[in-house]
Amino acid sequence: MQPSREFVRLLTDSQSRLYAYIFALVGDEAAVSDVLQETNLVLLEKCDEAMAASSFTAWAFGVARRKTLVHWQTRGRERLVFDESLLKMLADDGACAAEKTAGRMGQLKRCIGQLPDLARRVIDARYQAGQTVSQIADLIGRSTTATSQLLYRTRLSLLECIQAAEADAEEERA
Amino acid sequence: MTSSYHHAELEPLVRAMLDGGLDETQWAQLAYLLRQDADARAAYLHITTLHAALNWQAGNTQATWPAAKQTDAPAVVGRLGGRWRWAAIAALFVVVVTAWFVALPDHEATRSAPDAQDPSPSGYAMLSDLSSDAVFADDSHPAALGGDLPSGPLRLTAGRAQVLLDGGAVVDLIGPCVFETIGPDHAQLTSGQIDVYVRPEARGFTVETPAGVRVVDLGTRFEMQIDPAGATNVFVHEGRVQVEFAGRHEQFEASEAVRLADGQWMMRRLGTGDDAIVEHFDDAASRGLNAALEDHAGVYTFTRKIAENTGNRNFIRTRATQFVTMDFIAEVTCTLPANSAGPNIVFFGIGGGVPDPSEWDNPIPALYFEAPPMRIEIDSGVDREDSVVHQFSEPGPGRHRLQIRKLGDAVTFAIDENYQGGAFHADQACTLSLSKAAPFLDSTNSRIFFGSQQASEPSTFDDLSIRILTGTSSPSHIQQEN
Numbered sequence: 282m283q284p285s286r287e288f289v290r291l292l293t294d295s296q297s298r299l300y301a302y303i304f305a306l307v308g309d310e311a312a313v314s315d316v317l318q319e320t321n322l323v324l325l326e327k328c329d330e331a332m333a334a335s336s337f338t339a340w341a342f343g344v345a346r347r348k349t350l351v352h353w354q355t356r357g358r359e360r361l362v363f364d365e366s367l368l369k370m371l372a373d374d375g376a377c378a379a380e381k382t383a384g385r386m387g388q389l390k391r392c393i394g395q396l397p398d399l400a401r402r403v404i405d406a407r408y409q410a411g412q413t414v415s416q417i418a419d420l421i422g423r424s425t426t427a428t429s430q431l432l433y434r435t436r437l438s439l440l441e442c443i444q445a446a447e448a449d450a451e452e453e454r455a
Numbered sequence: 456m457t458s459s460y461h462h463a464e465l466e467p468l469v470r471a472m473l474d475g476g477l478d479e480t481q482w483a484q485l486a487y488l489l490r491q492d493a494d495a496r497a498a499y500l501h502i503t504t505l506h507a508a509l510n511w512q513a514g515n516t517q518a519t520w521p522a523a524k525q526t527d528a529p530a531v532v533g534r535l536g537g538r539w540r541w542a543a544i545a546a547l548f549v550v551v552v553t554a555w556f557v558a559l560p561d562h563e564a565t566r567s568a569p570d571a572q573d574p575s576p577s578g579y580a581m582l583s584d585l586s587s588d589a590v591f592a593d594d595s596h597p598a599a600l601g602g603d604l605p606s607g608p609l610r611l612t613a614g615r616a617q618v619l620l621d622g623g624a625v626v627d628l629i630g631p632c633v634f635e636t637i638g639p640d641h642a643q644l645t646s647g648q649i650d651v652y653v654r655p656e657a658r659g660f661t662v663e664t665p666a667g668v669r670v671v672d673l674g675t676r677f678e679m680q681i682d683p684a685g686a687t688n689v690f691v692h693e694g695r696v697q698v699e700f701a702g703r704h705e706q707f708e709a710s711e712a713v714r715l716a717d718g719q720w721m722m723r724r725l726g727t728g729d730d731a732i733v734e735h736f737d738d739a740a741s742r743g744l745n746a747a748l749e750d751h752a753g754v755y756t757f758t759r760k761i762a763e764n765t766g767n768r769n770f771i772r773t774r775a776t777q778f779v780t781m782d783f784i785a786e787v788t789c790t791l792p793a794n795s796a797g798p799n800i801v802f803f804g805i806g807g808g809v810p811d812p813s814e815w816d817n818p819i820p821a822l823y824f825e826a827p828p829m830r831i832e833i834d835s836g837v838d839r840e841d842s843v844v845h846q847f848s849e850p851g852p853g854r855h856r857l858q859i860r861k862l863g864d865a866v867t868f869a870i871d872e873n874y875q876g877g878a879f880h881a882d883q884a885c886t887l888s889l890s891k892a893a894p895f896l897d898s899t900n901s902r903i904f905f906g907s908q909q910a911s912e913p914s915t916f917d918d919l920s921i922r923i924l925t926g927t928s929s930p931s932h933i934q935q936e937n
Contacts, residue, residue, distance in 0.1 A: 301507035305500050308472050308485075310510075351583045354625055354652075355617075362486040365623070370496060371489065378504040389508055407474075408513040414474045433470050436509075437460045440501055444459075 288328050291337045292321070297386075298338065299345055302379035306349040306368055316352050320345045342376045385443055392442035400435040407432060462498040464488055469499060473506050579636040580604045580620040586882070588848035589614030589630065608635040608645060614848065615882060624653045624660040624672070629884045648680035648867075648884055668715050669699040673706070678881075682865035683888045686716035690862075692878065712782075712924060714863045721863055723782050723924035732773060732903075732921040736762050748919075749774055751808060754909075761790075762916040763907075768800075768816035770906030772808030773921065778861070779805065779889065779901035782924035786858045787905050788874055788917045791827060793852045798910035801826050803857045805866070806834075806896060808904030816908070817841055820900060822893040824857050824868060826850075831868050831885060835895045844892060845885040859903070862924065864890050 299320060304313045323344045330340070346368065353363050363371075393404060399421065406412045406420060418428040468485045471477050477485065488495045581603050592610035604618060611630035618626045622640030632647025640660045651672065653660045658674040668687040670679060675694025681687055689698055690712045697706050701718040710725040734745040739757035744750060754766030762771060778785075789801045804823020810816035811834065817825075820836045828849050834841035847870060856874040858881070860867045866889040869881035889896070903921050907914045 297508070297511045300511055301504045304507040305503040308477070308503065313507075347581065351619055351625075354619065354623070355583075362482040364486075367486055367490055371500065374496065375500050375504075378500045379507075381504075385508060386512060389505075389512060404509070408509045411513075429470050429474055432474065433466060436502060436505055440460045440505055443505075 285328075285332065288332050292324060292341075295338060295341050298379045299341060302342055302375055303345050303349060305375040305379065306346065306363065306371055307352060308363070312352060316345070316348050319348045319351075323348065338380065339376070342372075342379070346372050385447075388443045388446045389439065392439050392446070395442060396435065396438065400431065400438065403428065403432050404435055404439075460498050460501055462492075462495050464492075465495045465498055469502055473503075579622075579639045579641075580618045582616065583619040583625070584617035586615040586848075589616050591616075604636055608633050608643075611647070620660065622660060624651060626651050629881055644679055644681060646681050648678065648881075648886065650676075650678050650881065652676045666715070667700060671697040671699070673697060675709075680865075680867070680884075680886060682867075682886045683891075684716065684864055686714050686863065686865065688712065688714050688862050688865060711927075712862060714865070716863075722927045723862065724927050725784070726923040726925055730923045730925070732919070734919045736760055736917060736919075744771070747774055748772065751904075752810075759915075760917075762905075762919075763913050764909050766909055768810055768906065768908035770802065770808040770810070770818055770904040771916075771919075772902040772904035774902075776900060776902050777898040778903055779893075779896045780898050782862050782926075783903075783921060784858065784860045784924065785903045785919075785921040786856055786879060787919045788854060788856045789826075789905075790854045790915045790917070791852045792910075792912040792914060794912055798908050799827075799912070799914045801905070801907045801914045801916070803859070803905040805859060805861075805901050805903055806893075807900045808902045808906075811836075814841065818904060818906070820893075820895050821904070822866070822887075822889070822896065823904075824859075826855075827852075829855075829870065829883075831887070833893060835893075844887065847883045847885070850882070856918075861889065864888050866892070 296317075300313065300317055303316045303320065304310070307313050307316055320341070324341055327344075350365055350368055353368070393401065396404065402421065403417055406417045407414075412420070414429050414432065415425050417432070418425045421428065423431070465485075465488060468477065468481055468488065471481055472485070489499060589611065590613040592612055609616070609618070609628070611628045611632045611634070613630045615630060616628045618628065618634070618636065620626065620636060620639055620642070622638075624640060624642075626634070626642065627650040628634050629648040629650065632649065633645035634647070634649060635643045635645070637643055641663075642661070643663050643665075645665055649662070651660065651662070653672040653674060653676075658672055660672040662670045662672075662679055664681060664687050666681075666685065666687060668689075670677070670689055673695040675696055676692045677694075677696050678690040678692065679687065687700075689696065689707065691707045691709050693709050695706055695708050697704055698713055698715070700715045700720065703720070705713070705720070705722075707713060707722075712723045712725075714721040714723070732745060732747045734748060736757045737760045739745075739762075740760075744757075748771055750769075750771050752766065752769040754764050754769050755762050755771055756765050757763075785805075787803055789803065791801065792799055802818050802821075802823050802825055804818060804821045806821025806823060807819055808821070809819060811819040814834070817832075817834060819834045822831070822833050822844070824830075825832045829847040830843050831845040831847075832841045833844050845868070850870060850872040853873050856871040856879055858867075858869040858871070858879055860869065865886050867884055867886040869879070869884035871879050872882040905916055905919070907916075
């Protein structure tokens with residue numbers, strides 16, 4: 282069992298999409314890297330099967346979904362809030378949303394560049410500097426709640442911006 | 456203008472999830488909302504995906520890629536539970552990828568036939584985890600981690616493996632163990648020990664043994680073992696199970712146990728507290744030890760709310776001497792320092808609890824844990840050398856909870872490695888016939904004891920618990936109904 286260069290490329294390219302997909306199903310940053318590592322381990326060990334699959338990404342998402350289910354079933358065994366039926370509901374649409382992630386990186390960068398100054402500072406502080414909401418609140422002189430709301434609405438603005446850019450691109454192609 | 460991604464009920468939950476963390480109630484609210492509301496699901500997926508993309512773009516989440524050339528993939532697969540497991544998996548990922556990178560051929564490989572099947576479970580279960588020391592008999596080695604289990608028995612000779620059945624049961628196999636899945640919610644235990652968790656909605660999972668025992672899960676966590684004498688022992692930790700054997704069936708609840716052999720049922724229930732010996736050492740320095748215990752040579756101090764030896768090797772032991780005649784679960788947490796050597800050696804066992812001056816002051820006569828290295832030893836008396844009965848995989852320095860459990864003639868030594876508190880979950884276990892392993896123990900010399908000796912960086916003990924399993928003629932809920 283020896284991976285081809287193409288397998289390694291597919292595995293590398295899939296990382297951001299797998300990360301996004303697993304995050305949507307796990308909802309916990311501390312756990313998502315664990316599940317991603319477990320998923321990668323299975324993908325590596327079954328690289329022959331992965332390459333034989335009609336869609337590498339679909340296969341990889343399938344493995345990630347199964348590892349996510351194991352995560353929920355073995356995590357804090359007394360509760361299972363994201364059970365198999367909910368994961369099933371989220372999985373197909375989540376795969377679709379995550380599939381778009383890689384293609385959206387360029388648009389995302391442009392949209393961040395178009396944000397008003399304050400919103401840009403908040404996004405940079407949260408993601409580039411890795412600051413907490415209360416740290417950001419101190420930084421911009423607002424309450425924690427107001428900062429959390431601003432951060433959330435900035436995320437929605439970025440989604441609107443990406444959607445508009447995709448619509449424009451679609452129009453140009455047509 | 457309101458965003459098309461806005462969802463009023465979702466917003467506070469997702470804000471908490473992304474920027475602070477959800478509490479139990481919020482997790483339940485989020486799950487409920489996502490189940491009921493397609494718009495909430497769509498918005499949730501868009502926002503979480505964006506958050507992941509922002510994190511990824513900022514470089515906060517890069518996967519671990521090879522950093523150095525290494526050609527020998529290690530035997531390490533990952534430890535169950537806690538940070539050790541993830542560290543090991545990450546390490547394996549790095550090393551295996553590196554090994555494969557190094558071994559790559561110069562030519563481009565071609566993709567396989569495009570009409571091959573996408574993966575889907577072909578068996579009844581998948582292998583969901585392995586401990587670093589897991590070893591299988593050659594002809595029963597399962598598919599790779601994450602793969603479907605092949606048909607036929609899984610023979611785990613050492614270590615621990617976890618199997619996720621398609622019906623929803625999660626089964627931890629503690630080697631040596633022979634286990635076979637024979638349906639999505641049906642399995643057979645031929646020998647060894649399993650720890651089973653079945654969430655309430657997946658109830659009905661059934662385990663059978665060759666001796667004709669059938670255990671039907673009713674939404675619970677339970678342990679099941681076939682001991683060296685061939686008896687089947689079932690311990691219920693949560694919920695309820697139904698046990699069927701020799702033309703009879705009974706239900707058992709949490710804290711109840713049953714031993715089944717030769718057509719006989721031996722039922723036990725954990726004592727309610729009066730007969731338990733519990734010592735947390737939190738105020739032992741001021742009020743003295745629990746009256747049921749004695750510091751044999753008066754060498755222990757409890758000023759740090761733990762038990763640590765300030766003198767020569769000696770033991771804290773129960774005043775009661777007849778544990779060989781009782782069924783019980785005894786546990787203690789020990790902390791082993793990084794630089795373990797002779798003085799740091801810890802002992803926890805059943806026996807006399809006195810030091811043998813002719814042999815390093817080891818406990819005699821006794822059957823006991825000794826670490827490091829972690830093992831079970833036996834010593835029948837003065838001037839008789841001790842001997843190793845079982846060697847565990849080395850858990851290394853750290854805080855480990857040790858358990859000795861006796862049910863009938865079966866005595867199980869188990870370790871919960873890197874213990875974080877809460878209920879005991881065995882990472883390793885070894886079950887012996889007490890009468891065969893330690894025939895010299897009787898009602899005059901079978902105390903529960905633990906101990907170490909003074910050291911610059913000492914091993915210490917905490918949270919001793921000895922709970923008695925009392926005999927009962929029927930399970931508790933039957934008695935309550937009467």
